Each structure stands twice: as structure tokens, then as C-alpha cells.
Amino acid sequence: MSARLQPLFDIAELCARKSLTHAILCPGSRCAPLTLAFARHPGIHTRTISDERSAGFIALGMAQHTKLPTVLVCTSGTAAYNFAPAIAEAYFSETPLLVFTADRPAEWIAQQDGQTIHQPGLYGQHVKKTFQLPQDYDHADSMWAINRIVNEAINLSLQVPQGPVHINAPFREPLYPAKDETIAYSEDVRVMEAHPAGSALTEEQKRVISTTWPAFNNVLIVSGQQHDDTNCVSSLNNFFSTHNVPIVGDIICNLHAIEKVVRHADLFLGQSSAAVKKTLQPDLLITIGQSVISKNLKLFLRDYAPKTHWHIQPAGVVADSFKSVTQVFHASPTSFFNFLSTLQFPDTFKQQKQNNYNKFWEVEERRALRTLDEFFPQKEIAELEVVNEVIKQLPPDANLHLANSMSVRYANFIGLTASQKDIHVFANRGTSGIDGCTSTAVGHALASARPNVLITGDLAFFYDRNAFWHNYPLPNLRVVLLNNHGGIIFKIIDGPGTVPEADEYFVTQQKLNAKKLCEEFGFEHLKLDNKRKVKNLLKDFFEPDGQTKVLELESDSTLNKALFDHLKQKINKSYEL
Numbered sequence: 259m260s261a262r263l264q265p266l267f268d269i270a271e272l273c274a275r276k277s278l279t280h281a282i283l284c285p286g287s288r289c290a291p292l293t294l295a296f297a298r299h300p301g302i303h304t305r306t307i308s309d310e311r312s313a314g315f316i317a318l319g320m321a322q323h324t325k326l327p328t329v330l331v332c333t334s335g336t337a338a339y340n341f342a343p344a345i346a347e348a349y350f351s352e353t354p355l356l357v358f359t360a361d362r363p364a365e366w367i368a369q370q371d372g373q374t375i376h377q378p379g380l381y382g383q384h385v386k387k388t389f390q391l392p393q394d395y396d397h398a399d400s401m402w403a404i405n406r407i408v409n410e411a412i413n414l415s416l417q418v419p420q421g422p423v424h425i426n427a428p429f430r431e432p433l434y435p436a437k438d439e440t441i442a443y444s445e446d447v448r449v450m451e452a453h454p455a456g457s458a459l460t461e462e463q464k465r466v467i468s469t470t471w472p473a474f475n476n477v478l479i480v481s482g483q484q485h486d487d488t489n490c491v492s493s494l495n496n497f498f499s500t501h502n503v504p505i506v507g508d509i510i511c512n513l514h515a516i517e518k519v520v521r522h523a524d525l526f527l528g529q530s531s532a533a534v535k536k537t538l539q540p541d542l543l544i545t546i547g548q549s550v551i552s553k554n555l556k557l558f559l560r561d562y563a564p565k566t567h568w569h570i571q572p573a574g575v576v577a578d579s580f581k582s583v584t585q586v587f588h589a590s591p592t593s594f595f596n597f598l599s600t601l602q603f604p605d606t607f608k609q610q611k612q613n614n615y616n617k618f619w620e621v622e623e624r625r626a627l628r629t630l631d632e633f634f635p636q637k638e639i640a641e642l643e644v645v646n647e648v649i650k651q652l653p654p655d656a657n658l659h660l661a662n663s664m665s666v667r668y669a670n671f672i673g674l675t676a677s678q679k680d681i682h683v684f685a686n687r688g689t690s691g692i693d694g695c696t697s698t699a700v701g702h703a704l705a706s707a708r709p710n711v712l713i714t715g716d717l718a719f720f721y722d723r724n725a726f727w728h729n730y731p732l733p734n735l736r737v738v739l740l741n742n743h744g745g746i747i748f749k750i751i752d753g754p755g756t757v758p759e760a761d762e763y764f765v766t767q768q769k770l771n772a773k774k775l776c777e778e779f780g781f782e783h784l785k786l787d788n789k790r791k792v793k794n795l796l797k798d799f800f801e802p803d804g805q806t807k808v809l810e811l812e813s814d815s816t817l818n819k820a821l822f823d824h825l826k827q828k829i830n831k832s833y834e835l
Contacts, residue, residue: 261396262395262396263291263435264401264444265395265396265400265404265405266292266295266395266429267291267294267295267399267429267441267442267443268294268295268296268297268404268405268443268444268447268789269292269404269408270292270296270298270302270443271443271444271447272297272319272405272409272412272447272449273296273329273356273407273408273412274446275300275447275449276409276412276449277326278302278326278327278328278329278412278613279301279302279303279324279326279328279723280302280303280304280305280314280317280320280321280324280328280329280498280705281296281302281303281304281328281330281331282305282306282307282313282314282320282328282329282330283296283297283303283304283305283306283307283331283332284306284307284308284310284313284330284331284332284333284337285306285308285333286290286332286333286334286360287333287433288331288333288334288360288361288362288373288429288433289331289332289334289358289360289427289429290429290433290434291429291433291434292331292358292427293442294435294441295436296329296331297768298441299443300455302329305368305704305728305730306604306725306728306729307728308724308727308728309340309451309724309727310337310338310340310341311340311343311344311693311694311697311724312694312697312700312722312724312725312727313332313341313344313697314330314340314341314342314343314344314345314384314694314697315343315344315347315686315693315696315697315698315700315701316353316354316695316697316698316700316704317329317330317344317355317701318344318348318351318355318686318694318697318698318701319684319697319698319700319701319702319703319704319705320616320698320700320701320702320704320705321348321353321354321355321417322353322485322684322698322701322702322705323416323657323701323702323705324705325354325414325459325485326354326416327354327355327356327412327416327423328354328355328356328701329356329358330356330357330358330360330403330595331353331358331360332358332360333360333373334359334360334361334362334373334374334375335372335373335374335375336373336375336382337359337373338359338375338377339375339380341357341359341381342380342381342384342599343689343693343694344694344697345357345381345384345422345424346384346688346689347383347686347688347689347691347694347732348421348422348688349383349384349385349386349421349422349541349688350687350688350689351483351548351687351688351689352418352419352420352421352548352574352688353420353421353422353688354415354416354420354421354422354423354516355415355421355422355423356411356412356415356422356423356425357381357385357422357423357424357425358425358426358427359377359380359424359425359426360427360429361374361377361426361428361429362374362428362429363393363429364393364428364431365430375575377422377426377462378390378426380424380595381422381424381693383495384422385422385423385424386414386421386422386580387411387414387418387419387422387423387424388417388423388424388425388426389407389410389411389423389424389425389426389596390425390426390428391403391404391407391425391427392404393428393429393430394430399507400457402696405447405448406450406486407425408425409448409449409450409660410450410667411423411425411700413450413451413452415680416452416454417452417454417573417644418454418455418457418572418573418574419571419572419573430789439824445706446728448640449628450478453503455573457572457589457590457593458550458590459587459589459593459594459597460589460809461640463587463589464597465583466585467587467597467598467601468601470566471598471601472603472608473624474541474542475608475611475612476539476540476541476542476611476615476617477501477503477540477541477542477544477564477615478503478504478506478538478540478543478544478564478615478619479503479504479505479506479544479545479546480495480505480506480507480543480544480545480546480555480559481505481507481508481509481511481513481545481546481547482508482510482511482545482546482547482548482549482550482579483508483510483547483548483549483550483685483687483828484511484512484546484547484548485512485640485682485684486512486682486683487512487592488589490513490546490591490592491512491513491515491679492592492598493591493592493594493595493599494513494516494591494595495516496595496596496599497595497596497598497599497831498516498518498739500598500602501548501598501599502598502601502609502612502616503544503612503613503616504518504520504616504621505518505519505520505619506519506523506555506618506649507519507520507521508524508550508551508552508555508670509521509551509660509666509669509670509672509673509674509683510660510666510670510683510684510687511547511550511684512682514673514674514675514676514678514679514681514682514683515676515679516676517676517722518620519539519625519676520619520620520622521623521673521674522623522626522627522671522673523552523554523555523558523623524551524553524554524555524667524670524671524825525622525626525629525630525671525825525829526550526626526829527552527554527555527557527558528554528826529826529829529833530622530833531535531833534622534833535558535561535562536562537618538558538562538618538619538622538679539562539563539564540615540644541564541565541566542565542566542567542581543559543562543564543566543567543582544567544568544569544570545567545568545569545570545580546569546570546591547569547591548578548687548688549577549687549690550690551580551666551667551670551687552670556579556580559571559580559582559583560580560582562580562589563582564582566584566585566769567580567582567583567584567585568583568584568585568586568587569583569585569586569587570586570587570589570590570591570594571586571588571591572589572590573588574590576685580621581731586659595777597791610731616748625832626829628832629825629828629829629832630646630671630825632828633824633825633828634646636821638776638789638817638821639786639788639789639792639811639813640742640813640818641664641668641674641811641813641818641821641824642668642744642818642821642822643821644738644740644786644811645668645672645713645738645740645791646666646672646715647668647676647792647796647805648664648711648738648796648809649672650667650683651680651796651800652741652800653709653711653800653802654678654680654709655680655681655708655709656682656708656709656711657682657683657684657699657702657708657710657711657825658674658681658682658683658684658711658713659679659684659698659699659702659710659711659712659713659714660683660684660685660695660712660713660830661684661685661686661692661695661696661712661713661714661715661718661719662685662687662690662691662692662695663692663711663715663716663717663718664715664740665714665740666687668687668740669713671825684698684699684702692717692718692721692722692816693718693721693722694722694725694803695712695714695718695722696712696714696718696719696722696723696726696737697722697724697725697739699712699725699735700725700726700732700735701825703732703734703735704730705731707734708734708735709736709800709802710734710735710736711736711737711738712735712736712737712738713738713740714737714738714739714740714743715739715740715742716739716740716741716742716743716744716768716770717744717766717768719737719739719741719772720768720770720775723775726775726779726781731790731806733802733804733805733806733807734802735806735807736799736800736806736807737806737807737808737809738809738811739772739809739810739811740811741770741771741772741811741812741813742810742814742818743767743768743769743770743813743815744761744766744767744768744815753813756794771810771812772808772810773785773810775808776808779806781805781806781807781808782804782805782806782807782808782811783807783808783810784798784799784807784808784810785812786809786810786811787811795809796809
């Protein structure tokens with residue numbers, strides 16, 4: 259065994275001892291010591307992905323599923339730059355990644371040696387920290403430093419707010435063990451445990467809340483994106499039953515298990531009058547989670563601002579999306595709402611005011627539900643109706659992945675019901691890019707036995723086709739492809755749809771469909787070209803028969819826009835009755 263490479267091999271052992279079980283390795287020679295260390299370790303499941311851009315998002319999806327850092331390894335040079343989009347998404351979505359970029363020794367950078375760029379600090383502010391391993395690792399101090407750095411990097415990636423950490427690793431040749439050498443792992447690898455800070459409310463926080471709480475009548479809770487959390491759902495359920503406070507949440511907030519959650523604010527806030535919005539204005543806004551999808555909700559909360567805005571998160575810098583934050587409580591939402599459930603309104607009159615305020619939100623939510631019930635089915639098949647049917651028929655234990663642009667907006671208009679409580683929703687809304695939506699879903703499918711259903715548009719799908727360029731089967735992946743041959747969102751949002759350059763420079767019309775791609779990768783291609791086929795095709799689509807399947811609807815963007823506008827017009831007319 260090569261004693262010189264032993265500290266590098268022990269990196270894999272340390273990762274395994276800290277419960278990291280998945281590694282994505284990208285091909286290359288400079289990263290050989292790490293590639294061999296992880297590939298041969300019995301406790302780590304390794305896969306190789308040739309396209310680093312896709313590999314980064316696949317690692318992201320795995321980390322979302324395991325809630326632990328995925329190890330990500332690449333060779334030196336521009337390969338490392340291709341991780342950048344996924345790393346940025348991981349940073350803003352607070353997903354832990356442990357990113358190793360192999361490098362040449364410092365004296366060879368900018369000396370016209372192959373595959374060399376300036377790698378330290380490569381990802382800028384989009385990682386929690388960048389570390390540099392020693393480039394001469396046979397000294398005792400270097401061995402100690404390597405162990406310390408990797409320990410610290412893993413602990414930092416898991417520290418709230420979680421996120422990606424970068425370790426740049428310069429390696430000298432020889433990069434490979436000799437032919438007759440074996441790789442072994444040290445038995446005495448040091449593990450540095452980090453115990454997280456408590457997320458419970460402090461006594462001082464409780465005092466502030468309990469003395470301030472009685473002053474508010476119209477209290478509103480808004481949740482941004484968060485992963486499924488049964489404890490949070492339970493605490494919010496108890497809180498609602500105690501105080502009758504409306505809870506508003508997009509589909510990506512994973513609160514659909516709460517029976518009374520307001521799921522369709524995006525639909526009715528875009529059409530309701532100023533008078534209606536005034537009745538919905540809170541005097542205390544309580545927010546949790548990350549970003550919201552709905553622009554209508556954002557504009558409502560900015561235009562009808564609360565007197566007081568409390569934001570709840572365990573740690574980190576707070577985003578002031580609605581321009582109204584007045585107090586930040588660094589605690590878990592579960593701890594916060596469990597405590598609020600112990601507080602009571604001081605008199606029945608105050609309780610009645612809050613009940614009336616909740617009823618205003620319930621009336622608007624029922625209006626949206628009634629409109630949706632009356633709207634479907636339509637005569638012609640279009641994207642919105644397909645999304646409606648797919649969501650209604652999702653397997654009960656599925657992961658639902660929503661690509662950016664129109665896919666996530668369609669799904670948010672439809673919503674999930676409380677009966678679909680075991681469905682978990684994921685979307686790359688940290689940066690809201692289309693570039694890695696498919697790869698992220700693939701990462702989940704590789705790391706989880708659950709059914710994974712991706713709803714995506716054609717630009718996002720074809721842009722990320724290398725998500726499938728590997729040797730690993732995906733029997734639990736189902737892709738719903740809404741192919742309108744361009745970026746329909748640019749015909750829907752204000753601005754680009756009215757300029758003469760719209761089709762070429764914004765919508766970016768394209769002629770592809772998924773049939774050849776499915777043939778290339780051995781997937782089953784289901785073409786949805788007739789409304790009568792929907793029921794049978796969806797039955798085949800969701801059948802767990804070990805096949806990767808793509809259900810494709812090729813449709814006209816004009817029809818899709820008309821249907822989308824028609825739904826908004828229908829709810830608008832409901833206010834005229």
C-alpha cells in the first residue's frame with residue numbers, strides 16, 4: 259500500500275464514518291487518488307457521471323433525499339467550473355454538498371500546463387467556505403491538516419443553514435498506486451463531531467412573543483419552500499386548531515397535509531379586487547421557509563404590508579422578500595408554533611376577530627377550488643389539464659419534481675390535497691434555473707426507491723438531456739414532458755410576448771420531441787396526442803414495471819396560453835356575481 263497516498267485514501271474512510279454514503283465521481287486523471295479511495299470503499303455507494311454539470315445536480319438530488327452531504331469529485335481545470343450551477347442552487351436551497359476539485363500543485367498554475375485554471379475560491383460566495391488541502395501530504399502536519407479540513411468541511415456543510423463546501427485538492431504525481439499495491443483505510447481515523455446549536459425558543463424569545471401576541475387580531479402565516487417535515491406539519495395543525503390562523507403555502511412548501519392550508523392564493527390574489535385584498539391584509543405576518551413561487555402573493559404582501567412581520571428560522575441571514583420584516587426569531591418553526599399553541603387570546607372578542615379574518619381567506623380558497631372544479635375538463639387537451647390529471651393520479655408515496663418556468667406554476671395553480679400527505683415536493687427554486695431540473699430528479703431516483711415523477715417543459719428537458727448519460731437504470735423515474743416547442747412563459751409574463759423578436763429571442767422555438775431520445779436511452783415513450791388516451795396512458799405511465807417512462811404532450815403554445823388565461827378570467831368573473 260502507498261504510504262504517500264494514505265492520508266488521501268483516509269478521506270473516504272472519514273466520510274463513511276460521518277455517515278456520508280453517496281459519492282458522484284466525474285472521470286479524470288488528476289482526481290485519481292480520490293476516485294480510487296471512494297470507488298473502493300465498501301461503505302460508500304459511488305457512481306460516475308461524465309458531464310460535470312449534470313453530475314452536480316444529481317449529487318444535489320441525492321443530498322436532498324438523504325439530508326446528508328453528497329461527495330462530488332472532479333478533475334482539474336474547467337471541469338470544476340461545470341459544477342457551478344448546481345453549487346449555486348445548493349447554496350440558495352440550503353442543501354449540503356462536499357465538493358472536491360482536484361488541482362495541480364500551485365507552482366504549475368498559469369504555466370501552460372494542461373488543465374490548469376485558478377481554482378481556489380472558484381465558487382466565490384456560492385459556497386459556505388473554500389478549503390485548500392496541503393499539496394505535499396506525506397508530512398505529519400499535512401496528514402493532520404487533511405483530516406482536520408475534511409472534518410471541518412463536513413461539519414460546516416451540515417451546520418444550519420446547510421450548504422455546499424468546497425475543498426480544492428492539489429495532487430502531485432504519481433497519482434496512482436503501483437500495480438501490485440492495494441488500497442486500505444486506517445483504523446484510527448479521527449472523527450470530529452459537531453453538535454448543532456439548539457433550535458428551541460429561548461425564555462427571552464418566549465417572553466417577547468407572549469407579551470406582544472395579544473396586540474394582533476389579523477394574524478397570517480405564509481410558508482415558503484421547505485422539505486417535508488412531519489413535526490412542522492403537526493405543530494401547525496395544532497396551532498391552527500387553537501388560534502384559527504390562516505396558513506398560506508405554495509405547492510413547494512410541503513404543507514398540503516394540513517387540511518385547511520390555503521393552497522390557491524396565487525390563483526385568487528391575481529384576480530381579486532383591492533377591496534377584497536384589503537380584507538385579507540394581516541396586521542401580523544409570520545413567515546417560515548424559503549422562497550414562494552407566487553408573484554401575486556409577493557405583490558399582495560408588499561402592497562398590503564403588515565404592521566409587524568415575524569420571520570422564523572433556526573439560523574442564518576434572513577431574506578426580506580416582502581420588505582416588512584420587523585423581528586427575527588432564530589428557532590425552528592416547530593418549536594415556535596408549539597409554544598404559540600400554549601398561548602390564548604385574552605378575550606372572546608379578539609378571538610372572534612381572528613375567526614372572521616380566517617373566514618375571509620377560507621372564502622377565497624373555496625372560490626378558487628370551485629372555479630377549478632367547474633373549469634375541468636376542457637374540450638381540447640392542453641398542458642394545464644394534463645398537469646391536473648397527473649397530480650390527481652400520483653402514486654401515494656411519490657416524490658413530485660417540478661421543473662422551473664411554467665411546470666412549477668401549473669402545478670401550483672392545481673395544488674395537492676390533504677389526502678396526498680405522503681407525496682413530497684421538490685423544485686430547484688434556490689436559483690429557479692431550468693438547467694438541472696432533470697438531473698436533480700435523477701439524483702433522487704438513484705438514491706431512493708420511491709417513485710419519482712418529474713413534470714417539465716421542453717427547454718428544461720432537452721437542455722439537461724445528459725442527466726441520462728450514464729450507466730445506471732432508473733426504473734422509478736417518470737417524466738411528464740410538456741412540449742410546446744419553446745418557452746411559453748415568455749408569452750405569459752408581461753413584456754416579452756408583445757415584442758416582434760419574441761419567438762426567436764425569448765420563446766426560442768425548437769422542433770425536437772422526445773421519441774429519439776427515448777430510443778437512444780432505452781426509455782418507454784408514451785405520446786399523448788388524443789384526449790381519449792389520457793386515462794389509459796396515465797395508467798400505463800404509473801405502472802411500476804421497471805421501465806423509465808416519458809409521457810409527452812406536444813401542444814400548441816397559443817392553445818396553452820389561451821387555456822391559462824381562460825382560467826384566470828373565470829375566477830375574475832366569479833367576483834362579478
